[in-house]
Amino acid sequence: MNIYDIKVTAIDGQAQLLEEYRGRVLLIVNVASKCGFTGQYAGIESLYRKYCDRGLVVLGFPCDQFGHQEPGNEAEIKKFCSLTYEVSFPMFAKIQVNGDDAHPLYQFLKSAKRGFLGSSWIKWNFTKFLVDRDGKVVNRFSPTVTPEQLDKDVDSLLG
DSSP, X not given: OOGGGOEEEBTTSOEEEGGGGTTSEEEEEEEOTTSTTTTHHHHHHHHHHHHGGGTEEEEEEEBOTTTTOOOSOHHHHHHHHHHHHOOOSOBBOOBOXXXXXXXXXXXXXXXXXXXXXXXXXXXXXXXXXXXXXXXXXXXXXXXXXXXXXXXXXXXXXXX
């Protein structure tokens, strides 16, 4: 199995395969609207707008597993992202990133790139995974790494 075989659900309820993003550099982020890191939406959107024409796609996956920081439904999440941060990158249905019900995408990402001290668990919202054009997970960044700090990594993958 590779990342492109994984099925996801867009925030509007449409099922799709990640195959749609083959050949693009992906920044995959578990997001939340009531988190101390929520302000990173602005930087993530800025990074997306800066590099989308060169092949970057940001994929936002709302998650409510950390302190109930994403309590809304998909319509509420979409409205919040649009009105507050003018998010234009693809957003998806709320998922779980840890535990028995972790989404297959996050099972894949966590097995490809472990976190601090080799842990596979996602520690908090706004953990970021960077995937190259061939679908290889090349890096995992903690929530404390800001979108601005990813600029050089993204630029180098875009070539």
